[in-house]
Each structure stands twice: as structure tokens, then as C-alpha cells.
Amino acid sequence: MKSNKIALGIESTAHTWGVGLVDFTGKVLSLVNDVYVPEKGGLHPALVREQHLNNFMRVINDALTQAKCSIKDINLIAFSQSPGLGPVLKIGALVARMLGQLLKIPIVGVNHCIAHIEIGRLLCNIDDPLSLYVSGGNTIVSAYESGRYQIFGETLDIPIGNLLDSFAREAEISHPGGPKIENLAKKSNRYLTLPYVVKGMDLSFSGLFTAAKRLLESEKYEKEYNLCDIAFSLQETAFAMLTEVTERAIAHTEKTEVLLTGGVAANKRLQEMINSISDEHNAKFEVVPLKYAGDNGAMIAWTGILRYKSKGEFNLAETIINPKERMDNISIPWRSKVIN
Amino acid sequence: MTRKITKEKLLHKGAEASLFYGHWFGKEVIFKHRIIKDYRIEQLDRTIRTIRTLNEARALIKVKEYRINTPQVYEIDTESSTIIMKYISGSKLKNLIKTLSISKKKDIFTKLGRIIAILHINGHIHGDITTSNIIITSSEDIFLIDFGLHDYSDSIEDKSVDIHLLKRVLISSHGDDFKLCFNAFLEGYESEFRDRGNNAYNDIIKNISIIETRGRYVKKENRL
Numbered sequence: 001m002k003s004n005k006i007a008l009g010i011e012s013t014a015h016t017w018g019v020g021l022v023d024f025t026g027k028v029l030s031l032v033n034d035v036y037v038p039e040k041g042g043l044h045p046a047l048v049r050e051q052h053l054n055n056f057m058r059v060i061n062d063a064l065t066q067a068k069c070s071i072k073d074i075n076l077i078a079f080s081q082s083p084g085l086g087p088v089l090k091i092g093a094l095v096a097r098m099l100g101q102l103l104k105i106p107i108v109g110v111n112h113c114i115a116h117i118e119i120g121r122l123l124c125n126i127d128d129p130l131s132l133y134v135s136g137g138n139t140i141v142s143a144y145e146s147g148r149y150q151i152f153g154e155t156l157d158i159p160i161g162n163l164l165d166s167f168a169r170e171a172e173i174s175h176p177g178g179p180k181i182e183n184l185a186k187k188s189n190r191y192l193t194l195p196y197v198v199k200g201m202d203l204s205f206s207g208l209f210t211a212a213k214r215l216l217e218s219e220k221y222e223k224e225y226n227l228c229d230i231a232f233s234l235q236e237t238a239f240a241m242l243t244e245v246t247e248r249a250i251a252h253t254e255k256t257e258v259l260l261t262g263g264v265a266a267n268k269r270l271q272e273m274i275n276s277i278s279d280e281h282n283a284k285f286e287v288v289p290l291k292y293a294g295d296n297g298a299m300i301a302w303t304g305i306l307r308y309k310s311k312g313e314f315n316l317a318e319t320i321i322n323p324k325e326r327m328d329n330i331s332i333p334w335r336s337k338v339i340n
Numbered sequence: 341m342t343r344k345i346t347k348e349k350l351l352h353k354g355a356e357a358s359l360f361y362g363h364w365f366g367k368e369v370i371f372k373h374r375i376i377k378d379y380r381i382e383q384l385d386r387t388i389r390t391i392r393t394l395n396e397a398r399a400l401i402k403v404k405e406y407r408i409n410t411p412q413v414y415e416i417d418t419e420s421s422t423i424i425m426k427y428i429s430g431s432k433l434k435n436l437i438k439t440l441s442i443s444k445k446k447d448i449f450t451k452l453g454r455i456i457a458i459l460h461i462n463g464h465i466h467g468d469i470t471t472s473n474i475i476i477t478s479s480e481d482i483f484l485i486d487f488g489l490h491d492y493s494d495s496i497e498d499k500s501v502d503i504h505l506l507k508r509v510l511i512s513s514h515g516d517d518f519k520l521c522f523n524a525f526l527e528g529y530e531s532e533f534r535d536r537g538n539n540a541y542n543d544i545i546k547n548i549s550i551i552e553t554r555g556r557y558v559k560k561e562n563r564l
Contacts, residue, residue, distance in 0.1 A: 200505040240380040
């Protein structure tokens with residue numbers, strides 16, 4: 001019998017089926033991921049769903065074993081309810097409802113974007129950050145204000161991770177493209193001019209993608225410049241855009257903490273840039289540890305705990321998935337009062 | 341010999357530029373200095389700073405043609421990316437908004453709507469209409485500042501995006517006043533177009549909601 005209550009969190013918004021066990025004090029007991037990797041092209045929702053359906057029980061069992069728990073030790077089920085690929089979200093919700101009813105324990109739904117921020121607040125020991133959340137599916141600059149995580153800036157078209165992945169595919173770099181682009185970029189310092197599009201605090205990456213793709217297709221490619229030069233220029237342009245809007249948001253909100261999270265947070269060059277502007281504004285800079293920056297079940301479990309402690313469980317009707325939910329639509333009851 | 345140009349004190353350190361107060365041949369001025377950003381590579385940094393300095397100075401001067409209040413530009417230095425411009429004494433709308441009566445808020449935002457309409461009708465996009473970039477003087481004149489993201493465009497899309505940005509700022513920073521202020525803004529904006537017999541505002545305003553529905557994670561039922 002475990003002394004603290006335990007939540008099991010299920011992440012199922014895109015390629016990752018993640019299960020994490022977290023106790024009610026915020027201690028992460030285990031974290032196991034199964035990641036769908038496409039043979040070619042992007043994520044096909046039906047194929048991702050199939051993979052998750054085939055693997056969900058194994059991942060849950062692995063997470064329980066790792067935490068030295070039995071399924072009977074679980075006191076709360078949390079699942080990613082929004083936003084994401086509909087067919088994939090459904091699997092998470094389905095498994096969560098099933099477990100909740102079998103075990104007769106409460107379940108809560110969690111917004112995936114908010115979970116990325118909450119796990120950062122927990123693990124990086126910061127309270128009220130300005131967050132830059134960068135991944136394959138999202139690019140959001142947000143901060144807590146008037147009861148919600150307000151969005152100050154976001155992409156107007158494709159997310160930064162999507163830009164990197166799509167460019168990698170065009171350049172025939174195997175999945176995942178981000179780390180490989182980062183390594184290629186290190187080998188160059190030759191900047192090729194690319195479109196830099198910042199609109200207020202919002203960003204647009206689609207023109208940048210097209211321009212980078214054209215560099216690959218040009219007859220000058222591999223004569224006057226090479227792939228490393230394009231990778232370098234792509235990163236420098238896109239990350240400078242991200243850094244500029246983040247800095248504007250820091251100046252605007254006057255937050256004293258900056259949190260970098262999401263899969264692209266692993267990029268050292270981006271970390272360096274965001275760190276630099278945080279220093280300039282005397283803000284504490286934290287990167288969510290890699291394991292927790294990408295999609296994972298622990299962030300869902302922890303956010304579920306926060307929600308459950310402040311507002312209680314969901315009834316069955318409330319567990320319906322919401323693939324398009326914006327994070328600034330959701331009120332954050334746990335931040336308006338103190339929780340122990 | 342007395343120095344004719346003196347930089348006296350730092351007034352504001354923004355994300356992009358530092359604003360210094362000082363004197364220029366006896367006149368009270370602001371030095372807007374676009375700071376070198378070490379985080380980006382030199383080539384990109386220089387390009388961005390130079391383009392924005394020139395853009396801003398040109399726009400500040402150009403829009404005066406339509407009697408829009410902007411600080412007078414005295415000098416430009418692209419080497420240090422600095423604009424020396426007239427010092428406007430007043431308060432940022434951002435700081436003032438909470439202290440204003442309902443009728444004053446309505447009045448200011450209606451006027452602002454007319455000002456932005458004049459810009460748009462003449463093919464100017466401000467590019468960063470936030471409440472920090474609007475100065476209200478003691479005589480209640482409205483000054484537009486920070487034209488660093490200014491652009492020339494006649495497209496409906498660009499004009500809608502311009503207004504959409506203001507809308508976003510009002511929601512995120514002045515949530516309680518959003519409806520009142522934004523409706524007043526639209527009223528002024530429309531009136532200016534109508535007074536000039538220009539019907540384009542219909543499409544511009546309609547396009548704002550299209551932009552919103554195009555955003556990420558918009559519910560299906562709200563999509564067009």
C-alpha cells in the first residue's frame with residue numbers, strides 16, 4: 001500500500017502514447033512512452049490510432065512496473081482531452097473511461113498545452129513564468145493572467161516543429177528531423193537571406209518553409225551553398241523570430257521567469273537565444289528537462305491532480321474530447337487559490 | 341562650445357529599442373535606439389535594425405500628410421540605428437485606460453478607430469497597434485508611435501490583421517474593457533470609411549473573424 005495518492009496520466013494527442021504515474025505531492029514515479037514513427041510523410045491519424053490501440057496496455061503495465069505499483073494503487077486517472085488529432089484523442093479518452101469505471105476511481109480531462117506548462121512549473125521550481133511552448137503541433141507564447149493562460153503570441157500558420165520536420169522531409173533527412181538540422185547547422189555560419197515574418201507578437205513560418213524548400217530546389221544548391229548553410233539559415237531565422245516575440249511578451253507582461261518547453265525546447269541554439277533575452281530582462285530562465293519537455297503522461301497526471309484537487313472529478317459527459325480547444329479558453333482554478 | 345545634441349536619461353528599455361530623453365539643438369527629443377541583439381547573428385541583426393529604423397522614420401513622416409499625430413523626426417542614423425524625434429509629453433493609453441471614465445474610453449477609442457481608418461484608407465499598415473504604442477497628451481490629442489513594423493498595403497487581409505492585433509491586445513491586457521473599447525474603435529473606424537463613401541470596411545471587419553477562425557484550435561462550428 002502506497003502512502004500518497006497516485007494519479008495515472010495518459011497522453012494521447014499525436015504520435016506519443018505516454019503513461020506517467022505521479023503522486024499527489026508531485027513526485028514522478030514513472031514515465032513510459034510509445035512513439036509512432038511514420039515510415040514516410042507526416043502523421044496519419046488512423047495509423048497512429050492503430051499503433052496506440054496495439055500498445056496502450058503494454059505501456060500502462062510498464063509504467064506500473066517501473067513505479068512498483070499495482071493498478072489497484074491508482075487513485076485518479078487523467079487523460080489528454082484537448083487539443084490534438086481527434087482519432088488519437090479518442091483512444092486516450094476511451095482507455096481513461098474504461099480504467100475509471102473498472103477501478104471505480106475518478107477521472108479528469110486535461111488540456112495538453114496547459115500540461116506542458118504545469119509540468120514545467122513543477123519540475124523547474126518556478127511559479128509564474130512567461131512560457132514559450134514549441135513543438136510539432138504548437139508554437140505559443142503564453143502567461144497566466146486573469147485566471148487563464150493567456151496567449152500573447154502564436155503561429156498564424158504552421159508550428160515551428162512542423163517547419164523543421166517538413167524541411168527535413170524535403171531534404172530527405174530521416175525522422176526526427178529537428179536534432180539532425182541542429183547538427184547540420186553547427187557546421188555552417190553562412191547566412192542565406194530568408195523571410196523573417198513577425199506580426200506584432202504573432203509569427204508566420206509558412207513563407208520561411210517555402211523559401212527554404214526553394215533553396216533546396218535551386219540549381220545553385222550544392223554549388224554555391226550546401227544543406228548545412230540552409231539548415232543554419234533556417235534555424236537562425238526561425239529562432240530569432242521566436243526570440244523576438246518572446247522578448248516582446250516578457251517586456252509586455254513583466255514576468256520575471258521564462259519557461260521553454262515542448263519538443264523543440266531540446267534545441268541548444270534556441271535555448272541559448274531565449275536564455276540571452278531572459279538575462280537581459282533579469283528573468284530566471286528554465287528549460288523543461290528533455291524527458292518532460294516532449295509529450296509525456298507525467299505532465300497529464302500532474303495537471304489532472306491540480307484540476308482534481310481544485311475542482312473535483314469529471315462526470316462522464318464532461319470527458320468528451322475537444323480536438324480544437326484553445327488553452328486560453330480554459331479557466332485555471334488551481335492558480336487562483338493555494339493548494340497543498 | 342556647448343554640445344548641441346545631448347542624450348540625458350534612459351526613459352524606457354523596450355524589447356527592441358531603448359528610448360532616451362535628451363536635447364537636440366534646444367528641442368526636447370527622444371532618441372530611439374534599436375539595440376544590437378546578441379542572440380541573433382550579426383547579418384540578420386543589422387538588416388532587421390536598419391530596415392526597421394528607415395521604415396519607421398519614413399512612416400512617421402509620411403503619415404503626417406493625413407494629419408495623423410506622430411512625433412516629428414529630426415534626425416536618422418542608420419549606423420547606430422537611431423531616430424531622433426520630438427518628445428511627446430503624455431501617457432501611454434495602456435497606463436491610462438483604467439483611470440478613464442466610460443465616456444472618455446469610448447471617445448478615445450472612437451477617435452483611434454478613425455485614425456487607423458485614415459491610415460488604412462491611404463494604404464498604411466501600422467503593424468503593431470497596441471495600447472503601449474498610443475500616447476494621449478494632456479490636451480487629449482492622440483499620438484501614434486512605434487512604426488517599426490509599418491508596411492504599405494492595400495490588401496484587406498493586412499488591414500484586418502492590423503485590427504486583429506489590437507483586438508488581441510485588448511482581450512489579453514484589458515479584458516474588462518475589451519467590449520466597450522473595441523466596439524467604440526470599430527464604430528470610429530466604420531464612420532471614417534463611411535464619411536468618405538468607402539465601403540471597404542465591411543470586408544475588412546468581416547475578414548477579422550475569418551482570421552480568427554483560421555487560427556489554431558478553432559471549434560468547427562465557428563469555422564466559416
